[in-house]
Amino acid sequence: MDVVSDAISAVRTGRPSSNRLRVGGSWCTRLAPYDGAGFHVVLAGGCWLVPDTGGEPVTLGAGDVVLLPHGAGHVLADSPGDTARAVPFEEMRRPDGDGGNGREVELLCGKYRLDRSRTHPLMAELPEVVHLPNRVGRHPELRSAVDLLANELDERRPGACLALPSLLDLLLIYMVRAWMSEAETGSWPSVLNDPVTTAALRALHSDPAAPWTNDRLAAAAGVSRATLARRFTALVGRAPMAYLTWWRLTLAATRLRDTDASLAAVAREAGYGSPYALSHAFSREFGVTPGKYRVSAGSS
Template structure:
């Protein structure tokens, strides 16, 4: 697994959901904050997105894609003016009428925000990816395929649509990494030494890694690896490995009924006791309580 795939897989819960919105004339709707990530694809027409908290309004045109990776509340409207007129999204049932017709695919991804990978954590509240000719062709292809599935509802659409929505999420994150001028993780994944080390850790997190072994895998000295990895990632290689192992263990506890011994082994801990000790120190609860739904910290 690569870092982006792992980062998404560790927090994703269940299948994404989506709704088609077609309106016209004067309209304004509010989408409440959500424990996950929201997205919109403009299939036809155009509108405005106004983030909660006084953020700058964003104008959206046909083919544009917008991701709200932290589930921020926002308003969609025909104009960026008075948002007090907004009605809840669930009540936007009236047909289009008058003015320019707007058609959107609006959806949500269910995400577990208790252990968000730093790559996803640094995404801004709103990621706007305009429909520019030649930019991100894979994203454009996913949008085109989504539009067809939404329109035609052909046999197999119940499987095709959520799969395409998952693909859309990956392409949106990729596009942001390509265009980001401020994020640190695009720089992390463009550095060959750090990328080689991360690829090794994510490919086999249970291996008996040491700084020397990881440096050999990356083809540099231990000091060089420690310096570059720590500066770019924000923590030393072995600290990152511990964090990632415990994140994997938490995901397995959340998503499966695997015995604790199996979870410990897959996460690189020799015994259930060793995992329990590290897990309790990091999360503030035992693995058993975590699996049962007990409270946890998100350090």
């Protein structure tokens, strides 16, 4: 898998959920902080998003997409003014029609469940609010996903129960991609634009259990060991073998949470020679044994 796919897969749990909201007139609703990521797609009309974190209000128009990757609480409203009037999203009345003033707004609002105990640094450095305006010619794959979502919501054809969550997963990938292509801050867009570091990351993510060494990884990236160490560490923030250790343990944690595979199987898949070796490294990284982690993850 590629780094972006792995970064998302490492934290995604369960299935995304979504609600269609159609309102008009004067309205204001608050969405509480969430242990995951929230998103909104403006299908028609326009509104404002006001972050609880004190950031500037964001105006949203038809076709706009916004991602709140860290689950920040926020307000959606017809205007950015008095947010004290906001009612909880769960109590929001969804009247038919436009309230009599021709300003109907239609949104798709949803959530992704995320396990933040293993957040990849690529996902961690996303800003609190990622606003992707509907601009002609920009991010055509994202625009196509929005159009497909709108059609699926409208028609409810056979297979919609599978199609909708799959499209929502696709939307998350395209939102992250779009942010990376436009980001003016953050290290990971630079990481994945560097051919040497990208080649090394691709090799590690393709076969994390392989007996990697700095020399072998440098050969895979087509550079000297010193060049790889310098560029990888400067961009990623960890030395290549330190990143590999962290990623192997992250994969082990995912397997422990999502499967009933034996500790020996998890150790083998993560590149550890024995359950004892995995347990020692895992306890050092997470502060608990693999067995206790599995129990706590299963009960959460």
